[in-house]
Amino acid sequence: MNSLRLLWSYARARRNAGRWKTREALERWQDTAVRRHLAWVRRHSPYYQELYAGLDLRNWRDFPIIGKTEMMGNFSRLNTAGLDLGEALRVAQRAEETRDFLPMVKGLTVGLSSGTSGSRGLFAASAAERAEWAGTLLARVLPRGLAAHGQRAALFLRSNSNLYRSIQSRRLSFRYFDLLRPWEELLEQLEAFAPTLLVAPPSALRRLAEARAAGRISVRPDKICAAAEVLEPQDAAFIAAAFGHRAVHGIYQATEGFLGATCAYGTMHLNEDVAVIQREELGEGRFVPIITDFRRRTQPVIRHRLNDVLRERRTPCPCGSLFTALEAVEGRCDDLLVFERVGGGTVEIFPDFIRLAVITAHPAIEEYSVVQDPENGGLRVALKTPLPMAGEAARTVEQSLHRFWKNQRFRPVPLRFGPWSPPEPGQKLRRILRTVPQLP
Ligand SMILES: [Zn+2]
Structure with a gap:
């Protein structure tokens, strides 16, 4: 495992939080990063070589938009590792069925992600990219920072992946809880693990909160993070109250990457130090995000339109971050x-x-x-x-x-x-x- 890369990404993400003095400076820096990234991708991805043939990279903001259909339809030529879609799908599917989550093809991790409306996405990432993802995530989510000892993160997820298993140290241990296991068993294991950080989809958090309110578990994590689904206000209030917290934090993540996390004030900020988020405006502060990740190389995510509706916060967040603040991730377009x-x-x-x-x-x-x-x-x-x-x-x-x-x-x-x-x-x-x- 790339533990050096993880630490490097962690430090980088922490530093980036206050690195730029103005929004303009951030955007100039993003622009350079995207152009350098696209030049690399165009050399290494047959799909982008063709799609961007003859285009001036300075105009990347107007390049063709792609969605999940194009991503999946052209996967074999789009990725830069020569990964075949059929083979990757077979391996990822088998891992889902056997619930043995160590799917690797050509040294890359592959996995399925459940999309909305039943369409499935496939992601592929190298060991370095996984380490970088984990470092950034930890920087944005860990309540006490990586320097504190004895942190235990409990992750309730639909599917595990060696992504999560990869991070184990004296300071931090991860425990994965498979949502398909019997609920009683999960409660017992969670109680024994006594997490300092609890990450789960809102539906699972809600059930855990009910169990806690009923006195069936007594865990008291420092931080609770909702992931993978839209967190609705009435759930947030119920979950926070059951665990004696002021707020439930959130992670905004998709196959397309780790896109945002809440700050100390509970405001969701976009991770604009790893991706540019362009907007398809819907009016009244609502927009559909178009993602250009300038770090991911194995499976490039460029001008990628997500099926989400985001609502921008009208007032600046008191934390002072220059990264776009959201009022809410309102849901998927299909809703x-x-x-x-x-x-x-x-x-x-x-x-x-x-x-x-x-x-x-x-x-x-x-x-x-x-x-x-x-x-x-x-x-x-x-x-x-x-x-x-x-x-x-x-x-x-x-x-x-x-x-x-x-x-x-x-x-x-x-x-x-x-x-x-x-x-x-x-x-x-x-x-x-x-x-x-x-x-x-
Ligand atoms: Zn903030």
């Missing part, structure tokens, strides 16, 4: 619901609006999900409430949604109510969907 205007035409609605209309409707609502049928636009609303309240809660949600449609001048859609059930273990918790979740 937009579609309604018809009364006068004709359709409109896409951010999940936030529906979320508000549902959770503010009735105080007894503990959990919910809203699934839109793309055929007729109807909504299937599942609610978790104490039983005697179910009928009343459904009625108030119905009224709340009708009020929303009326105010917005949308045509009402058919509503169906039913009881809520938790996501299958290992599945992402997604409350607002536009399609019926597909079975694997």
